[in-house]
Amino acid sequence: MDWSLLTCAFTGHRTYSPDEPELRDRLRVHTASGEAWRCLRCADFTVGPPGESGPADRAPDVSRDRHLRDTIVLRFFAVERLIRVVLLILAAYLVWSLRGNRGSLEQIFRQELPILGEAGLDVQHSRILSSIQEALGASEATLRWITFALVGYAVIELVEAVGLWLLRRWGEYFAFVATGIFLPLEIHELIQRVTLLRLGAFLVNVALMVYLAWTKHLFGLRGGRAAFEADRRSDSLIEIERAAMTDSRKTRRTGPDQP
Structure with missing residues (x-):
């Protein structure tokens, strides 16, 4: 294309x-x-x-040609990060709301649990129901810290999204480092249990890190920033025409058959 x-x-x-x-x-x-x-x-x-x-x-x-393609790919990752921000903020809001409504929610949960069992749901081994029970039993301080952690994670993802969307060099480094920090946690979750969502998120993050390091010459890879800037300038139509002008002048001075 x-x-x-x-x-x-x-x-x-x-x-x-x-x-x-x-x-x-x-x-x-x-x-x-x-x-x-x-x-x-x-x-x-x-x-x-x-x-x-x-x-x-x-x-x-x-941006043109392969550099334009890089722009589109990075902005795809930026949008993916923004989706994560929305989900994290929503999760933080739900956890924060749980602090004040825990009593009523726990009563509803206990009333509906037998009905779910009669409907055929394995309430004893359901991971979702177990997570809800653990959240209802958590202290107010624990819920507060979980909320702060989710908001902090959302801020990190937001900074990543902005840096990638604006195509800033600092954004590329920030996205690489921030993504790498959370990879051990994602690997640990995959070891505990492999799900399509966890595996997909892990593969997206690994793909982003490899893509950034290779195409953007991060950390001195493939010549570092100097090589990246030189490659980008060489792809500019203005620079291409300038080079063509120089070659044309040399040809006129030396003649087409001379070296």
């Missing part, structure tokens, strides 16, 4: 007129319908005036 064309179809083209005459002429053509400019993202020509103009070094930083 051409992610650049797909993104342009939804968000529109990004065109730019550099001040440098020779470079500007490589990004525009004159057609029967008028002036057309190359999109910095998909490299196709679009009729109309440029969206922006100025020095080439101040051209907008537009």
Whole structure:
């Protein structure tokens, strides 16, 4: 799939007129319908005036090709983190509410438990019912600390989501470290019992860590940040045209048949 064309179809083209005459002429053509400019993202020509103009070094930083794909993947993980934030906040609210309504909830639970058993539910070995019973028997201080822990976890996930969505370098490092801290806990839960939800969450977290470390050159991997920035600049349409201009000048000076 051409992610650049797909993104342009939804968000529109990004065109730019550099001040440098020779470079500007490589990004525009004159057609029967008028002036057309190359999109910095998909490299196709679009009729109309440029969206922006100025020095080439101040051209907008537009992700394209594999870097655009990386952007989409990171924002997918950011959305997944936001979903976790919502679930954690909801869980914290329920635990906090349990502090004041524990007596009435415990009475309802005891009244309905025999009915559930008559309906065929194995109330003696149900993990959900056991968790509810443990929560009803917990002290108010315990419930308070559980609430604080859930809120704290939600804040960590929120910071991850914001950093990944904004494509910040600190966000990538924060997401890697924060995700790695909780992996031992997830492994312990999988050892206790393998469920589809636990396994899915574990695989998503491992995939995120591997993806971040490899594609973003974290912790000096594959040349570190310098290699990542150089690779990103080399993918810019402005830089590609600059390199083509340099090669063209060398060819004119030396001739096509000379080294």
